[in-house]
Amino acid sequence: MxxxxxxxxxxxxxxxxxxxxxxxxxxxxxxxxxxxxxxxxxxxxxxxxxxxxxxQRKKLKDVDLSQYQDVWIVAEIKDGKVRNVSFELLGKAIELADELMQDPCVLLIGNNVTKFTQDFSNRGAKKIYIAENEDLKDYHTETYSSVITGIISKYKPNIVLYPATISGRDLAPRIAATLELGLTADCTGLSIKDGLLLQTRPAFGGNIMADIICPITRPQMATVRPNVMEMASANDNENTKIIEIPVNVDLQGLKIKTKEIISASSSECGIPVCEADIIVSGGRGVGCQENFKILEDLANVLKGAVGASRAAVDLGWIPKSQQVGQSGTTVSPRIYIACGISGTIQHLVGMKSSDIIIAINKDPEAPIFNVANYGIVGDLCEVVPLLTEALKKRLSEN
Amino acid sequence: MKFIVCVKQVPDTTEVKIDPETNTLIREGVPSILNPFDQFALEEAIKIRQEGDEIIVISMGPPQAKKALLKCLALGADKAILLSDKAFAGADTWATSYTLTQCIRKIGDFNIVFCGLQAIDGDTAQVGPEIAAQLGIPQITYVESIEKLEGKKLEAKVQTDDGYKIVEAKLPVLITGITSSSFEPTNPPMMSIMKANKKPFSTWTIDDLGGSSDNYGLNGSLTEVIKVYSPPARQQGVVIEDEKPDAAVLKLIELLSKDKVI
CATH class of the missing domain: 3.30.70.20 (Alpha-Beta Plaits)
Structure with a gap:
C-alpha cells in the first residue's frame, strides 16, 4: 500500500x-x-x-488488466426516482458485458436507494453494489467522488459508465483524475472492438465524430449522453447478487456547502429537457414571455418538455435550465419542434442529433430549415395552436 | 487575491467544414480564436477583482496561442504564461490537466482557479474538474455567476437540472462554467491591445514545469483517438411554404403520419 x-x-x-x-x-x-x-x-x-x-498511486501501466472485470454503471437518483438515463446505461452495459462475457453491474449510491434494487435486477443487472448512507442524500462532489473512487479501487471493474448529466459530468472527471484514468466525455456510441471499449463521441461542435479507446488503464470510463441509448427492458431475473458496501460520510468536513436551492422548472410535466422524448423549443421569434404558453400547450399534448434557445433565456422569458445549445443542455429527443428559432450554430450543436426535427419559422432563409426533417414557413402564433389542436384530435383518435 | 484563469486557443468551430471527398476537417482558412467560454470565465474574474488582486492567464498550446493570451491581457488580465513545448503535443484531457496543474503549482499561492464551461472544439468539460482533483482542491462546476467574495469564502450561483442553487465554498477553489455573458465575444479596444504588449508575458517549457516527461503530451495521454470521420448527413427535409396556416398544419400532420412519426 x-x-x-x-x-x-x-x-x-x-x-x-x-x-x-x-x-x-x-x-x-x-x-x-x-x-x-x-x-x-x-x-x-x-x-x-x-x-x-x-x-502515491501507481499508474496502471504494465499491470495485469485481466483482474479488471465487469461492466458497471453509476445510477443517478434524483428526487427519490431513478433517472431514465440510468436504465439506458444499463441497456448498453448488458450489451457490452454479453460481448465480453462479463457481468453488467449497477452501483447505487445515495440515501434509501436499496429500494431501487428490483428496478435494476428486473432489467438484467447481475450484480448490484449499494453504498447507502443518509448523508449521501444530496449529491456533493467531495463525498460522492471519494466513495466511488474507493469502491472502484476495491472492486476493480473493467468498464464504468456515467450519465453525461450535470452531476455526472462533475463527478466522472474528478474520479478519473484522482485515479489517473482515461475518460471520454459525452459518448453517443459504445461498442467492443478487440476486447476494448470503443467510444464514439461528437467533437468540433458536432462537425466530426471521433472513435476513442483507452488501452492502458482500467477501468475504461465514459460519460454517456442521455436519451441516446435504448433503455434496458424489464424481464424477470432471479440471479442478481447484492453487495452492500458500508460507508461513512462526514458532511461537517465539506468545503462546499449548499445554502439555498432555487427550483425554476417551468414545464408542467417537470421533465428535464435532457431526458424528454419530445421537446417544444422557442426562440426570439416567440416574441414575449406570455407566448411561451402556446408552446407549453403543445408540449403538454405531446407529454414533452419546453426548451428554449439562448436568446429566449437571455430575454428572461424562460429559465436557464431549459436552454438547449452549446452553452445550455445538449439534447437528443425523438422529436424536436423548434418554434421561432433561427438556428445559430451554437443552438444546432445542442439539438442536431434529435431523431426528427420540425421547424416553424417566419423566415424561409433561417438556417434551422437546413437541419429540419419538416418545416413550416409561417407565424408560430398562428401555426402552433392549430398544430396543438390537430395533434390533440389525432392522439385521442388513436 | 490571486486568480488563475485557464484558457485555450481553438479553431472557430462555426467556420469548420468537412471535405466531402476525404471526410476530413478542412483546417485551412479556419481562424483561431480565444475559446469564448474561457473569455466569459476571464470576464467574471475581472468583474469580481478588487484593488490589489492579480489575474494570471495560462494556456497550453503552440507558439501561435500567444495571440489568445494577448487578447486576455488586453481584456484586463495582468500577466500571461504560455505553456509551449513539443513534448506537450497530442495531450488528452488527463495530460492537459496534468500540465496545467504543474503550472498552477509552480505559480503557487492562488485563491481561485477559473476554467471556461468547455472548449468549443472538444466540448468535454473535463479539464477543469481534473485540475481540481490533481490540486486536491474543491470544485464548483456549472457556475452561473459569482455572487459574493468575502474573506476566504466565495458564494456562487450554480445551475442545476431544474433551476439554480447557491453554494458557499472555502478558498482555494476551482470554478468552471459561467455562460452569463453575451455569447458574442467582445473585442478589446485598440488602446488596450497596445497596452497588452507591455504586460508581463512568459513562455514555459517542460523544463520549467518539471516532473516526468511520461506524463506530458501524447506519452502521458490515457485515451487514444483511433478514427475521425464526419457524422452521417441529415436527409434533406420537406419545407411547407406559401400555404395558409391551417393548410400547412394539415399537410404536416399528413406527412408525420405517413412517415410514422406520430
Whole structure:
C-alpha cells in the first residue's frame, strides 16, 4: 500500500478519521493509523490541513488488466426516482458485458436507494453494489467522488459508465483524475472492438465524430449522453447478487456547502429537457414571455418538455435550465419542434442529433430549415395552436 | 487575491467544414480564436477583482496561442504564461490537466482557479474538474455567476437540472462554467491591445514545469483517438411554404403520419 502518515506532522486531530468513508483510520496515541479497509480513495489527504498524509498511486501501466472485470454503471437518483438515463446505461452495459462475457453491474449510491434494487435486477443487472448512507442524500462532489473512487479501487471493474448529466459530468472527471484514468466525455456510441471499449463521441461542435479507446488503464470510463441509448427492458431475473458496501460520510468536513436551492422548472410535466422524448423549443421569434404558453400547450399534448434557445433565456422569458445549445443542455429527443428559432450554430450543436426535427419559422432563409426533417414557413402564433389542436384530435383518435 | 484563469486557443468551430471527398476537417482558412467560454470565465474574474488582486492567464498550446493570451491581457488580465513545448503535443484531457496543474503549482499561492464551461472544439468539460482533483482542491462546476467574495469564502450561483442553487465554498477553489455573458465575444479596444504588449508575458517549457516527461503530451495521454470521420448527413427535409396556416398544419400532420412519426 502506498499511503503514509508523516508522524512528525500528524497531531492526531482526527479530521481524517471523520473524513474516511470506509472507516479505515483510527487515531492511536495521537497519530493517525491507516488500516486494511483503506481503499486509497484519498478523502483523508484532501482533509488534512497539515499535509501529513501522502498517497502515491501507481499508474496502471504494465499491470495485469485481466483482474479488471465487469461492466458497471453509476445510477443517478434524483428526487427519490431513478433517472431514465440510468436504465439506458444499463441497456448498453448488458450489451457490452454479453460481448465480453462479463457481468453488467449497477452501483447505487445515495440515501434509501436499496429500494431501487428490483428496478435494476428486473432489467438484467447481475450484480448490484449499494453504498447507502443518509448523508449521501444530496449529491456533493467531495463525498460522492471519494466513495466511488474507493469502491472502484476495491472492486476493480473493467468498464464504468456515467450519465453525461450535470452531476455526472462533475463527478466522472474528478474520479478519473484522482485515479489517473482515461475518460471520454459525452459518448453517443459504445461498442467492443478487440476486447476494448470503443467510444464514439461528437467533437468540433458536432462537425466530426471521433472513435476513442483507452488501452492502458482500467477501468475504461465514459460519460454517456442521455436519451441516446435504448433503455434496458424489464424481464424477470432471479440471479442478481447484492453487495452492500458500508460507508461513512462526514458532511461537517465539506468545503462546499449548499445554502439555498432555487427550483425554476417551468414545464408542467417537470421533465428535464435532457431526458424528454419530445421537446417544444422557442426562440426570439416567440416574441414575449406570455407566448411561451402556446408552446407549453403543445408540449403538454405531446407529454414533452419546453426548451428554449439562448436568446429566449437571455430575454428572461424562460429559465436557464431549459436552454438547449452549446452553452445550455445538449439534447437528443425523438422529436424536436423548434418554434421561432433561427438556428445559430451554437443552438444546432445542442439539438442536431434529435431523431426528427420540425421547424416553424417566419423566415424561409433561417438556417434551422437546413437541419429540419419538416418545416413550416409561417407565424408560430398562428401555426402552433392549430398544430396543438390537430395533434390533440389525432392522439385521442388513436 | 490571486486568480488563475485557464484558457485555450481553438479553431472557430462555426467556420469548420468537412471535405466531402476525404471526410476530413478542412483546417485551412479556419481562424483561431480565444475559446469564448474561457473569455466569459476571464470576464467574471475581472468583474469580481478588487484593488490589489492579480489575474494570471495560462494556456497550453503552440507558439501561435500567444495571440489568445494577448487578447486576455488586453481584456484586463495582468500577466500571461504560455505553456509551449513539443513534448506537450497530442495531450488528452488527463495530460492537459496534468500540465496545467504543474503550472498552477509552480505559480503557487492562488485563491481561485477559473476554467471556461468547455472548449468549443472538444466540448468535454473535463479539464477543469481534473485540475481540481490533481490540486486536491474543491470544485464548483456549472457556475452561473459569482455572487459574493468575502474573506476566504466565495458564494456562487450554480445551475442545476431544474433551476439554480447557491453554494458557499472555502478558498482555494476551482470554478468552471459561467455562460452569463453575451455569447458574442467582445473585442478589446485598440488602446488596450497596445497596452497588452507591455504586460508581463512568459513562455514555459517542460523544463520549467518539471516532473516526468511520461506524463506530458501524447506519452502521458490515457485515451487514444483511433478514427475521425464526419457524422452521417441529415436527409434533406420537406419545407411547407406559401400555404395558409391551417393548410400547412394539415399537410404536416399528413406527412408525420405517413412517415410514422406520430
Amino acid at each position: 502506498s499511503i503514509t502518515v508523516d508522524k512528525e506532522k500528524c497531531t492526531g486531530c482526527g479530521l481524517c478519521e471523520k473524513a474516511c468513508p470506509f472507516g479505515a483510520i483510527k487515531i492511536v496515541e495521537k497519530i493517525a493509523v491507516i488500516g486494511d479497509e483503506c481503499t486509497l480513495c484519498g478523502a483523508c489527504v484532501d482533509q488534512c490541513n497539515l499535509k501529513a498524509i501522502s498517497l
